[in-house]
Amino acid sequence: SITPLDATISTLTNQLYLIMIFLIVAIIGLTILLYKKIVNPLIAINTNAKMLDTGVYHPIERDDTYAEAVELDSTLARAAENIQKADKAQRVLISNVSHDLRTPLTMISGYGEMMIDLPEEKTDENLQVIVDEAKRLNNLVNDLLDLSRLQDNRIELKKETFDIHAFIIEQMKKYEVYRV
Numbered sequence: 001s002i003t004p005l006d007a008t009i010s011t012l013t014n015q016l017y018l019i020m021i022f023l024i025v026a027i028i029g030l031t032i033l034l035y036k037k038i039v040n041p042l043i044a045i046n047t048n049a050k051m052l053d054t055g056v057y058h059p060i061e062r063d064d065t066y067a068e069a070v071e072l073d074s075t076l077a078r079a080a081e082n083i084q085k086a087d088k089a090q091r092v093l094i095s096n097v098s099h100d101l102r103t104p105l106t107m108i109s110g111y112g113e114m115m116i117d118l119p120e121e122k123t124d125e126n127l128q129v130i131v132d133e134a135k136r137l138n139n140l141v142n143d144l145l146d147l148s149r150l151q152d153n154r155i156e157l158k159k160e161t162f163d164i165h166a167f168i169i170e171q172m173k174k175y176e177v178y179r180v
Helices: 002-049 067-117 124-151 164-174
Strands: none
Touching: 002 067, 067 124, 124 164
């Protein structure tokens, strides 16, 4: 009567080993599948995201990627586009600021040289142009500082009226000396 018990134990042990081998193969297969579906896209996104500070981002092009990875990838692609736009705006701003700062400096330098070369041109009007342009230069620098404070949310914008006609007339007076 013990023999059938030994055979049953042997059969159950063999079945347990087969189930264990099947489970190990299934776990390994599932791990490989999840690695390809989840980890590989995340590795590709992470590699691309490391280049994000340069504004360069190459979205992954895989159809078998899960939705969250696709959404993260598109978010990073939009961030890269925004970085590129901000970088371009910064370059344009620097170019415009350089030009706007150069204009009063040129006027100050030109009037100063004119008064050195031609002492009879050392008039109150010409000296006033130099003072006005120095003030304009100072205002431009203050505007840049205000822009910096505005970006840091340290100041608020306030609306005020501005007479552009009077401003243009005032600016044109500075250039009357050059009329022939």
